[in-house]
Amino acid sequence: MDADIALILLQDGIVNGSIYALLALSLVLVFAVTRVIFIPQGEFVAYGALTYAALQEGRLPGSVWLLCGLGAAAALAGLVQQRHFLRAPAVLRLLAETLALPGAVLLAALWMAPRKLGVLPDALLTLAIVTPMAPYLYRLAFQPLAEASVLTLLIAAVGVHLALLGLGLVFFGPEGYRAVGFSDARVAVGPLVIPGQAFWIVGSTVALMAALYAFFGFTLAGKALRATAVNRLGARLVGIATSLSGRIAFVLAGGIGALSGVLIAPLTTVYYDSGFLIGLKGFVAAIIGGLVSYPAAALAAVLVGCVESFSSFYVSAFKEVIVFTVIIPVLLWRSLRSTGADEHE
Amino acid sequence: MLGRRLATLLLAATVLGAAVPASAQIKIGVTISTTGPAASLGTPQRNSIALLPTEIAGQKVEYIVLDDGSDTTRAVANARKLIDENNVDALIGSSTTPASLAMIDVAAEKKVPMISLAASSRLIEPMDAQRKWVFKTPQNDSLMADAIADHMAKAGVKTVGFIGFNDAYGDGWLAETQRALAAKGIQLVATERYARNDTSVTGQVLKLMQARPDAVLIAASGTPAALPQKTLHERGYTGKYYQTHGVANADFLRVGGRDVEGTVLPTGPVLVADQLPDTNVIKPVALEYVRRYEAANGPGSVATFGAHAYDAAILLQAAIPVALKKAKPGTPEFRSALRDALEGLSETVLTHGVSNMTPTDHNGFDQRARVMVTIKDGAWKLLP
Numbered sequence: 001m002d003a004d005i006a007l008i009l010l011q012d013g014i015v016n017g018s019i020y021a022l023l024a025l026s027l028v029l030v031f032a033v034t035r036v037i038f039i040p041q042g043e044f045v046a047y048g049a050l051t052y053a054a055l056q057e058g059r060l061p062g063s064v065w066l067l068c069g070l071g072a073a074a075a076l077a078g079l080v081q082q083r084h085f086l087r088a089p090a091v092l093r094l095l096a097e098t099l100a101l102p103g104a105v106l107l108a109a110l111w112m113a114p115r116k117l118g119v120l121p122d123a124l125l126t127l128a129i130v131t132p133m134a135p136y137l138y139r140l141a142f143q144p145l146a147e148a149s150v151l152t153l154l155i156a157a158v159g160v161h162l163a164l165l166g167l168g169l170v171f172f173g174p175e176g177y178r179a180v181g182f183s184d185a186r187v188a189v190g191p192l193v194i195p196g197q198a199f200w201i202v203g204s205t206v207a208l209m210a211a212l213y214a215f216f217g218f219t220l221a222g223k224a225l226r227a228t229a230v231n232r233l234g235a236r237l238v239g240i241a242t243s244l245s246g247r248i249a250f251v252l253a254g255g256i257g258a259l260s261g262v263l264i265a266p267l268t269t270v271y272y273d274s275g276f277l278i279g280l281k282g283f284v285a286a287i288i289g290g291l292v293s294y295p296a297a298a299l300a301a302v303l304v305g306c307v308e309s310f311s312s313f314y315v316s317a318f319k320e321v322i323v324f325t326v327i328i329p330v331l332l333w334r335s336l337r338s339t340g341a342d343e344h345e
Numbered sequence: 346m347l348g349r350r351l352a353t354l355l356l357a358a359t360v361l362g363a364a365v366p367a368s369a370q371i372k373i374g375v376t377i378s379t380t381g382p383a384a385s386l387g388t389p390q391r392n393s394i395a396l397l398p399t400e401i402a403g404q405k406v407e408y409i410v411l412d413d414g415s416d417t418t419r420a421v422a423n424a425r426k427l428i429d430e431n432n433v434d435a436l437i438g439s440s441t442t443p444a445s446l447a448m449i450d451v452a453a454e455k456k457v458p459m460i461s462l463a464a465s466s467r468l469i470e471p472m473d474a475q476r477k478w479v480f481k482t483p484q485n486d487s488l489m490a491d492a493i494a495d496h497m498a499k500a501g502v503k504t505v506g507f508i509g510f511n512d513a514y515g516d517g518w519l520a521e522t523q524r525a526l527a528a529k530g531i532q533l534v535a536t537e538r539y540a541r542n543d544t545s546v547t548g549q550v551l552k553l554m555q556a557r558p559d560a561v562l563i564a565a566s567g568t569p570a571a572l573p574q575k576t577l578h579e580r581g582y583t584g585k586y587y588q589t590h591g592v593a594n595a596d597f598l599r600v601g602g603r604d605v606e607g608t609v610l611p612t613g614p615v616l617v618a619d620q621l622p623d624t625n626v627i628k629p630v631a632l633e634y635v636r637r638y639e640a641a642n643g644p645g646s647v648a649t650f651g652a653h654a655y656d657a658a659i660l661l662q663a664a665i666p667v668a669l670k671k672a673k674p675g676t677p678e679f680r681s682a683l684r685d686a687l688e689g690l691s692e693t694v695l696t697h698g699v700s701n702m703t704p705t706d707h708n709g710f711d712q713r714a715r716v717m718v719t720i721k722d723g724a725w726k727l728l729p
Contacts, residue, residue, distance in 0.1 A: 005551050012547040019544075166380075174384030175596040176568040195579075268544040269568050269600050273382065277542045312548030317511055317538040319548075 004191040009309045015198045015267075017305020018205040019045075019260050023282025024289065024297040025212065026256040031291045032229035033249035035150050036142055039157040041257050042279025043164040047130045048261020049270035050168075053177035055122040060113045062171030063129050064106050067136075071102035074136035081144065098136065105129055119182050123262045127255060134254025135247045142250075143243055161276070168272035176274070181266030201263045208256065209298065221248055281308070281323060288330045370405040371665060371674045374427030376438040376448075377462065377654070381415030382541065385567045385596065386440040389638075389651030390462060394437075396637050397658040402666040404674060413439055420444035424451040424459075434674050435683060437657045438462060440650070442513050445481075452478045456677060458684040460657040462650075464591075465517050469707040480687055480707040482656040484590070484613060484697065484714050490521035491528075492611040492715050493562065493587055496728075498529040502560045502585060506535040506553040508546070508573045509564030518564035518589060534558050541569045550576045560584050566591025571601040578604045585609065590715075594648035598723055609728070611715045613697035615652045620727040627713065630659075631696040649697070656695040663693050 023041055030038040047063050054061035075098035082090060105128050112125055141160050145152060183196025216222040227235040228245040236242055257275075264270065264278070285304050289297030304323060311322040375394055378387035391410060399406055409431050413420035420439045427433045428451065436452060436459040439445050445461035445468055452459035453475035461468050466485035469476055497505065507522060509515030515538055526533055535556035537549035550573060553561060561584060563573050570592045577586070588610040598605070614621055618631035634655050638647045664686035672678035688707070693700045698714025717728040 005555075008551060009548055012545055016545055169380055169384065174380075174388055176600060178571075178600050264544060268572060271542070271568075274542050274544075278544065309545065309548050312539070312543075312546065313552055314548075316549045316552070319543075320540060 005313070007190070007192055009313055010306060011192055011194060011198065013306030013309035014302055015201050015305070016308060017302035018202045019264055019278065020282045020285050020304050021298040021301035022205055022208060022256050022260045023279055024285035024301045025209065025294055026253040027279075027283055027286040028289060028291055028294055028297050029212075029225075030249050030253045031286075033225050034138075034142060034146070034153075034246045036153045036157055037150070037283075037291075038253055039154075039161040039279070039283075040137070040164050041253060041282065042275030042277070043161060043168060044130060044134065044254055044257025044275065045261040045264065045278050046168060046270055046272055046275030047133070047164075047172075048126055048258035049179065049265035049274075050172045050177055050261075050272065051129050051258075052122060052126040052262045052265050053179040053270070054172075055109075055113055055125060056116070056119075056179050057177075058114050058116045060109060061129065063133075064109045066167055066171050067129055067133055068102045068106055070133050070136040070140070071098045074098040074139040077140050077144075081139075098139075101132055105132070119180065123182075126262050127258050130258035130261070131251060131254040134250040134257070138247055138250040143246060146243065146246065165273055165276070172272045174272070176269035176271040177265070178269045179262075179265035197263075197266050201267075204259065204263060208259070209294075212252075212294070225249060277320075284324065284327050287327055290334060370407055371401065372407050372409060372431055372433040373658075373661065374424070374431060374433035374436045374438075375408055375410040375654075376413045376420055376423035376427065376436070376444075377410070378415040378420075378440040378444065379412045381413075383415040383441045385594070385648075386462075386650045387412070387415070389594075389646075389648040390440060390654040392642050392646075393634075393638065393651035393654040394658075396634075396641065396655065398662065401662050402669055404665070404669065409433065413444060415441060415444070417444045417447045421447050421451055424448045428455045428457055432675055433457065434680055435460065435661060437654065442468065442517070445479075449475055449479050456684075457680050458687055460660060460687075462653040462657065465513070466708070467517070472705050472707070476707070478684060480657075480660065480702070482653045482660070482695065482697065482708075484710050485708055486517050486521045487525070488710060488712075488715055489590055489611045490518065490525040492717060493522070493589075493609075494525035494529045494531065496609060496611075496717055497526075497531055497560060497585075497587070500560075500585065502531060504532045504534045504556070504558045504560075506537070506556055506558035506561045507533060507564065508537040508539065508549055508553060508561065510566070510569075511538040511540045514566055514591065515564050522562060522564070539565075539573065541565070543569075543572065546573050546576050547580075549573070550580055550582075553577070554580060554582055558584060560587055562587040562589075564589050564591075567594070568592075568596050568600040571597060571605060574601065574608065575604045590649065593718075593725070594650065595645055598720065598725075601720075602723075605720050606722075608720050610718060612718055612725075613649050613652065613714060614716050615647075615696040616649050617716060617718055617725050617727040618696075621716075625713075626694050627696065627698060630694050634696045652696040656697055659695050660687060660690060660693060660700070663690055 027038055030036055051061040051063045078094045137160055141156050145156055181197035182200045185196035187194045216226055224240045225245050227240055228242050232242055281304050285301035286297045288300035307326055308323050312319045377390045379391050394408055394410055411423040413423050436457055440462050442463040442465040445463040459479050461481040464483040466487055468481050469479055509518050535553050537553055539546045539549055563570050570588055574586055586608040588608050590612040593612045593616045614627045615631040618635050621628040634652055635647050664683055667686035668679055668682035671682040688702050688704055690702045698710045700709035702709040718725045719728055
């Protein structure tokens with residue numbers, strides 16, 4: 001091992017770590033606001049990557065139909081949930097959100113897919129297709145359980161994960177796809193040859209973190225999310241609709257997942273079931289951050305990325321073992337430090 | 346729901362069957378991995394089952410196809426269900442080695458012949474009282490590893506780096522590669538492993554390149570096999586690339602793109618059926634399969650994995666008439682006769698080779714079951 005190799009491994013670790021950081025952020029966000037441990041996060045990565053790859057090949061991605069189906073299901077669920085106080089504006093808003101939006105995305109996809117408009121329109125369309133699935137899922141699976149215990153919500157999340165995994169196989173097929181990156185440029189820095197895509201990944205992560213910081217610090221919706229995270233009941237008492245906060249959190253989570261997918265698709269071959277493991281590594285990072293601290297989770301994610309890349313150099317056969325073992329000392333340390341009171345609600 | 350409907354149908358069939366004893370029919374139970382990690386193997390196999398004949402030697406043949414989700418437990422449950430509830434005369438499956446290994450116990454206990462579509466030679470070796478009931482259509486790893494070592498020796502390769510899956514597939518290949526390379530006096534200088542779902546193999550590739558091997562062998566299956574090769578390319582590795590027959594489908598070419606040009610790999614002749622010399626007996630059988638598969642599933646859709654299922658049916662087609670002379674379908678005597686008939690098959694031409702079964706070799710393939718191919722201009726090309 002010399003300095004060159006260490007640098008290359010470090011670069012690889014940081015690039016992968018950035019993806020884990022994005023996922024860790026959104027896991028922390030969703031957990032803080034809704035107390036859901038969002039296991040299906042990884043599926044959004046896979047959906048994003050596969051949708052993006054399909055658009056680049058000029059095919060209509062199967063996820064569009066999934067979006068329409070989920071939208072229709074969410075519309076039904078919404079109507080049932082609101083059946084006792086149906087009023088025209090609320091119903092119209094619901095239908096616009098769950099039927100008109102997927103319809104518009106479908107039309108856009110039908111028009112754009114065969115034209116191969118290039119990486120940026122494809123990436124945006126991918127976000128438009130995959131992101132709304134998250135709030136629909138929230139309406140379908142989590143909103144009716146909003147007051148349930150963390151464990152019940154976790155079980156629901158596992159259920160959603162398994163359902164999305166099966167749907168992924170139906171809509172994308174068993175084979176993997178790989179996409180073209182935003183940039184083919186390569187920058188030589190000393191012994192390193194950094195692919196342009198790496199800059200895109202790290203850059204997007206940093207930009208997104210800054211945007212989230214601004215969102216939470218300076219906008220009303222962001223402050224409402226924070227208030228919900230700090231104290232659900234208190235937030236409701238001062239007039240914040242916690243179900244709306246939940247939906248916003250899921251929109252962000254879906255968007256971050258889809259974006260991670262678009263960013264990672266050119267680096268590796270993505271399968272319908274690839275997302276889970278990627279999401280799990282984001283989860284490790286989120287746990288190290290205690291599921292509450294954004295900066296700690298982001299730093300931990302980069303650490304996970306580096307541990308992964310160095311262990312794949314030294315003992316490739318035990319790479320995953322090492323990555324997931326990292327969580328044990330952290331949990332020990334946290335449980336020794338914590339007073340144990342914050343777990344019970 | 347579906348299960349209940351199936352049960353009702355089966356019940357109806359049994360009642361009808363009892364009423365009209367002359368319409369005895371042969372039942373073949375199939376359990377393959379059409380979902381889960383091995384779905385890229387199971388999907389073409391399921392499509393191939395749809396092409397199989399519904400009548401053999403004047404007897405109606407029914408195929409009952411179940412999905413085991415690439416899961417060992419479910420494969421065993423499926424095998425039991427097919428035997429206990431459907432009273433099948435033979436089993437085909439499963440798609441992967443671990444699932445097939447677990448099914449051996451069931452097949453042997455119930456005395457039902459089973460034809461596995463998985464590659465490992467551990468399925469039929471060492472031959473014992475249990476494995477007596479097991480046959481398999483894919484080539485043994487050892488046959489393919491020898492072919493690679495041969496080619497390496499001829500190409501003047503002295504040192505080899507190995508990177509393979511971190512599972513039974515990689516383990517099997519590592520053992521076979523060590524044996525085959527040692528026989529040719531070629532040195533294995535680096536051994537690295539990775540997982541199917543890895544997003545990066547930079548670490549492993551750097552380690553491989555430090556050892557400076559003349560050639561790299563990638564022991565992985567399907568499209569994940571492209572990742573190490575792409576990374577090696579990216580890092581400027583200039584030696585030769587070898588892959589295994591696990592990558593022989595169109596999706597590998599699609600995902601690999603320019604980076605897999607010039608790769609050498611052993612495979613069954615069906616992959617390059619149209620390039621085989623006309624004197625090759627396998628050619629017409631393989632071409633017929635490719636034509637029928639592509640007519641049903643679209644041009645360019647054929648994969649060698651599906652052909653293993655088709656080959657299993659060719660074996661049964663050859664063995665069933667022999668067994669019918671001894672007993673009626675649906676009886677233990679018939680199943681035993683079918684096993685004996687399968688073991689006695691000789692010079693059966695399959696899409697993947699010519700099989701000569703013996704009591705100690707339940708695969709029966711020889712050198713004719715493998716060809717060396719390379720990738721040129723995004724297509725498979727037969728090497729002389």
